[in-house]
Amino acid sequence: MSGWLLAAGGGGGPVIPNFGQGSACERSGGWFCTDWVRANWDSTLQPALVQHIELTVVAVAVGFVIASVLALVGYRWRPFDLPLGVFTDFLYTIPSLALFTLLVPFTGLTVTTVEIALISYTLFVLYRNMVAGLRGVPEEALEVARGMGLTRVQTFFRVELPLASPAMFAGLRIATVSTVSIATVAAFVIPKGLGEPILTGLQQSFGTEILAGSLLAILLALTADGLLALFQRGVTPWSRIR
């Protein structure tokens, strides 16, 4: 079918609806255009928020599982602790944008790339905190367990784990807040998450969009932190929440 356009079917040109010029606030790229927020919540802001929550939850969940395994290894077999610690430290110093760029050849411009990078960063916080928590269990408690005749496994689940959980929760909270923050950089790779409105707003010099994306990200992080703190209090009431 080679028909070149300009035939454009009958009648004159297209009907161009009046798009309006936007409010004065929008035209000048103002910071507090509430009408814009209301108009674009469903199409732009809410999807970005939901995507951001998904990115964070997956990264923290998978990071938690991996870190738990690594922490058990590093705790149980001391020789592994140093290399594991150094490796996770090193991961943290790699800038997020670089890590994304370097992963793209392997996993493409996809959510997977972003998730792998985010998980790497959570490992840094979680591994250190979990091992430190386990190591922080007082020797006396272990002796009591030994005296009571508990097996190694029983000791772990009944003594070491509960006593280590405050540190683990602290790590979980830090990892979650950090992940929400770093996930905004994902917008450089895929158009998902709250980084997207921030970058679009920056491109268009539009303060409201930047502010909307930023505030949502900050609120999300603080809310997640608060919820985890409540969960921690419910589960380990003896520990002091910091």
Next chain:
Amino acid sequence: MILGDSFTPGTFVDAFRFIGDHATLMLDKTGETAELSFAALGVALLLSLPLGLWLGHRHRGLFLALGVSTLGRALPIIALVAFFITLFGSIGFWVNAAALIVLAIPPLLTNAYFGVDGVDRDVVEAARGMGLKEPQILSRVELPLGLPLLLAGVRIAAVFVIATATIAGTVGGGGLGEIIANQASYGLSGVLAAALCVSALALLTAFVIGLAQRAASRRMAPRT
């Protein structure tokens, strides 16, 4: 900005070759990143140390110290950069520095607070009993004793700022981030090279501060 080049084991070799071939470029860019990072850290120290030390000394403002710490972690760098660029209507060194300063303050403030706040009360009482005035207690007793924790905060802040400073490269701020954000110009090997340089700079800085930290702790260790 991100292309579909392939990443082979050869890319690692190419990265080191890149550093060798472009030594001046890498040094310049590393210098730019270092300049930006240390300037931001310096200003952040100036802003947060006095407040953190004083609050810790008075044992007031625990909530503030904790809240700032969490809030700081919750602030996305691109939000801060976008905010300052759009607010000041310009790009360049100081808008990026402003964003990094805001990010560096929380760990510095928090650790300054806890470093001083955590000093053994008996020691402080003893100093008071010896007739030392409040400012002297802070400078001669609490600060030296709290130095290890404070330096730990500086270390955390330094690594964080150096790694985050690369975002400046995406908004015309130069530095190693500019290479990382420009795969089209420098290739994947260039990006890897720049990332390794950032890592090296961060780890080196952390190491040096770690030495200072250890020296400070050793001085204060109880002599048996």
Next chain:
Amino acid sequence: MYRKHTRRAAKAAFAVSLGVALLIGLAACGGGGGGNTTTTQTASKPTIILGSKNFSEETLLGQLYGQALTAKGFKVVYKPSIGSSELIDTAIKSNKINFYPEYTGVIVLDLAKEKSPKTANATFRAAKKYEEGRGLTLLNATPFEDVDTFTMLTTKANALGVHKISDMTKVARFSYAGYPECQTRATCLLGLKNVYGLKQVQFKPLSTISVYTLLDNGTVTAGDGFSTDPQQLQKKYTALVDDKHIFGFQNVAPVVSQKLVSGSNGKLLEDTANAVSAKLTLNAMQQMNNAVVVAKASPTLVAKKFLQANGCRS
């Protein structure tokens, strides 16, 4: 007893956390993999995986075609912000997408790397011939064109006394901002250097900051603004005349995989897309770009309004 309760609770909490985490991780792996490639189904309508590049006009075009096709009963999956032409071309070649709007001149000059044809029609035909040799095809092109430009601040152009790009030979040093792919394109930096002989140009890659902001800041002398940007209508900016015509003819035409237009619903798909393309005049695009960039409306809503006004969707 208090101790027993907390011990058990802590154990339970850890187990639950681990379990939830594993479930989420598995769900993510399961859910994230699907939705990449599709095969054309014979009796029912094929799924259109519609890609667009990473600037607002492309997002708008993607929405215009996508919403019109959805209205005709096709399932459309959007993959926005894919990146440059080179990247999106790789995506369609590897079946990650099967439909995307492209500029004819870019296909001929930058992808096929052929010489510039003399007319818009010739460019379209050459582009179509090129794509058809690769398992793809081109649907009808739009009336409007969007070419790269050599844009400067009007004050700067007057100060330097330049009116067309050839005049820049008298400027000793200047910088030009463009997207990264500009460096390897005949329709961009290579054209400036080789056809105009402007070897003294210093290239500055664009990423997150708009070229007009860079011009305002004085960071660059000139930049690759697009000819349909609303800023081009402002007196503040001037696009120098492209007297050696390196920017080519750049009408938009959808690149689609041949599999998509064969089969019983292929004609419906073509007709729907062609009907949309026919309506995209320069004035229409300028108005829509203005709505998105200046009035800060969302491309989805702008496309919807336009299509509704023209009977392409309800």
